[in-house]
Amino acid sequence: MDKNKTQNASDSVENEVEVKSRRDFFKSAAALSATALAGSSLLASETKGEGDPNILEEPEWATKWGDPVTYNRYGMPSPYEHNVVRRNTKLLASGNWRASIAVTPIHESEGIITPNGLFFNRHHGGTPTIDPNKHRLMINGTEKEIVLTMDELKRYPSVTRIHFVECPANGGQEWRGPQYNSLQFAKGFMSCAQWTGVYIKTIVKDLGLKPGTQWMLAEGGDSSSMGRTIPIEKVLDDAMIVWAQNGEALRPEQGYPIRLLVPGWEGNLCVKWLKRIEFSTDPYFCKEETSKYTALRPDGKAIQHFYANEVNSTIVKPSPEKGWQNLKDGEWIEIEGLAWSGFGTIRGVDISLDGGKTWKPAKLKGLVLPKCWTRFSYMHKFKKGEELVLASRAYDDEGNIQPTVDQEVTAVGVEAVYHRNAIETWKVNKDGSVTHVQVRSKLKRAKDGRVVIDEGGKA
């Protein structure tokens, strides 16, 4: 249990404040009695509020009773947070809002939990309103076949895990270069939550698998009957049927009353409104795994049966929505981001301030868990008027590392939609605003059809 004693990847508070000259400053409370070191303040200037009406005058809300305690109610965010919402575009919706996607404002995310009200969602037939008392889960293809009510399903011993869910199209609009000057639209096809449910291996243990079982079909109860087939090794490793998200019942748009969770793998495998699973010797080639969710390669062929979301990362602060316009010269500022890998646990993240020419290690902060968002942090001393090109590069415990855009594009071309995980870059402009850019070489098509880097006549 000692391994969980700390919630921080590092045991040292240095993890939070990476300012070398102050390394010994926390050694004892007594040291804090010393006058703050001149010129090394985290905030470059301070104010005592002179002349600020918000300090001099009593605010209206302090002069009267507030609202009654929220008895018998379910709370909502402050009206001042009305801009922190999921968003959609016509570009993604193809004119049908029921077979579309709503993306998460990850530029406003904190830690590794996405609140349920902001969790991204992707539908193929809209959100059904399912009566849990009438919903059933059928399990076929096992030695014993079974139909479960929701109450019966929840009697199995439960497990709780924190995992991200990511649409494999996350970032996939941008193979040919940035289309959105926005983190929410560029990378918000993902979220991360605490999931509670039952391991499928726990149920299968009761029912018995037939010899030769290699695949499991998952079928949704919505009008699209969303179907996907999953290799049995993954199913018996960590796939779950979940009924709760962040400590409460799944939201309708997340599959209420139950969905499949396939940790680290494509979000569309996590079939929502789950009504049936069936075990078999062969894959099912469902509509949604042949018409979609394949990888078109430069030679015109499409690859099937690849599932894990690759190691990936993005800088969250700053981002196009959260610039550095209000920073003062000489102020220390935290560059913060998210890293994740469907293959395992994030081992580290490198940060570049010059578009990938040089790299420095960032600190991982908070909980570092498998197939889960991991926060990273790098302290930077802001220089008024500077221009930076910020990039992050994550690597995981399976030896995977994020490719450059050049590497990814020369490997798989630009015709793909899914599984884009090339390094993302933000340009910090002289005025502190942030622009989504892409660092890449000139490309050309070689005689054999492949896309290659144009190195001036070679290739």
Place this chain on the structure above:
Amino acid sequence: MDKNKTQNASDSVENEVEVKSRRDFFKSAAALSATALAGSSLLASETKGEGDPNILEEPEWATKWGDPVTYNRYGMPSPYEHNVVRRNTKLLASGNWRASIAVTPIHESEGIITPNGLFFNRHHGGTPTIDPNKHRLMINGTEKEIVLTMDELKRYPSVTRIHFVECPANGGQEWRGPQYNSLQFAKGFMSCAQWTGVYIKTIVKDLGLKPGTQWMLAEGGDSSSMGRTIPIEKVLDDAMIVWAQNGEALRPEQGYPIRLLVPGWEGNLCVKWLKRIEFSTDPYFCKEETSKYTALRPDGKAIQHFYANEVNSTIVKPSPEKGWQNLKDGEWIEIEGLAWSGFGTIRGVDISLDGGKTWKPAKLKGLVLPKCWTRFSYMHKFKKGEELVLASRAYDDEGNIQPTVDQEVTAVGVEAVYHRNAIETWKVNKDGSVTHVQVRSKLKRAKDGRVVIDEGGKA
């Protein structure tokens, strides 16, 4: 980082299913091909859905488009979950719903995260609606004094931690015996969330502490100007000023835009709508820490300056709201509960089925973190018509263990309100319903005024 590789306290899946005869059943996927062991199913019977109209007929929701994707919106729970809400009673409200408490439906909790919509809340002057652009944080009593806007505050390097917050009155209505046949009302004065903010020690490092500083005042911006004083050692250990909860801005009733977080200590110290902190050599004896939040002892004196919520636990499933009425004879069922300690990390939990006569170790499951809810689990084979008296007893890494009701009452009497952490018991009745009971000896008052156990003329 390996220490965080697993999200489970045990590396073995045995943690989830504690059924001895099947211990080797998971060793390989091949083993799962065997027919399920006759008679040892987790669910005692199975159905193929014969005659169930919910299987035979296509549900209405599968025949039509569902609702459009929630673009530009903030989601809400399913209408079928309308009973999972915070609740209040007149008993607690004293006729003023603005200085009251709303308790969390912890019988429906899953894992260690309480969603923000269900997080318990306690107010002294109602919930103010604060404009974050006008709100300021003033810091006094430091070498440099400062006033911060919310933007400036958020520029400090942030930390994210999962901690419970508990009102010290949790369970305090029940010193003289059960008053509520309800887990929500008996123990729902607490919740647990992921908090993001800045350590106060990080700010203090910039500003410099004056020699002899021993206390910190925290003052709320609501109409009650809620004030509490906190020893400087705790402040410099892990106290935080937080602006985010479960990945989004604090809810208004949780202190939007900022609150204090004092991990593991009384919830009322976590001053909401925080407007000022001041460092000093002496405590402040604010109204709310003299009129309330002291501990009345049998001799009529009240103890001040005790802060940490003691080690505690409660069984969540079953509970008065979640009985075993629908279980079948011979079915395996998971007894599940929550344990927590304001002093540190939960080391273990014992379970009793006979009201505390005999104890067996439960398994800790999921993440085990300091000053955080910890889930425990015990698999029980249900016998139709059995009567049980279920109890749990938690202990932490500081050597603390929950007392019996006898032990607690003889130590501190029954006049107290706060810091009750005696063992909680549920009676499982013959029909599977669950009743809140208390296991205690007969008590009497000794000549010196102390409450003692009546052992038949002795004492």
